[in-house]
Amino acid sequence: MEEEKTLVEFERGEGQKVVVRRTRFRGKYYLDFRQFFLSEDGKWLPTKKGVSLPWERRDALIEALEQEE
Numbered sequence: 001m002e003e004e005k006t007l008v009e010f011e012r013g014e015g016q017k018v019v020v021r022r023t024r025f026r027g028k029y030y031l032d033f034r035q036f037f038l039s040e041d042g043k044w045l046p047t048k049k050g051v052s053l054p055w056e057r058r059d060a061l062i063e064a065l066e067q068e069e
Contacts, residue, residue, distance in 0.1 A: 006021050032051075
């Protein structure tokens with residue numbers, strides 16, 4: 001697997017977005033939801049606002065979301 005892969009991005013207002021990625025940290029994969037902002041030089045940078053779940057827990061998250069339909 002790649003070290004990091006962007007799965008989807010959601011706009012969150014001007015100069016902000018939420019990025020859902022698969023990341024790797026200390027040899028483990030995570031599902032990461034992170035807020036990004038557009039810097040003055042035009043680069044998207046991550047903030048501390050976000051949450052990471054162990055990659056193997058993604059099915060439980062999907063199942064919980066589907067129950068809300």
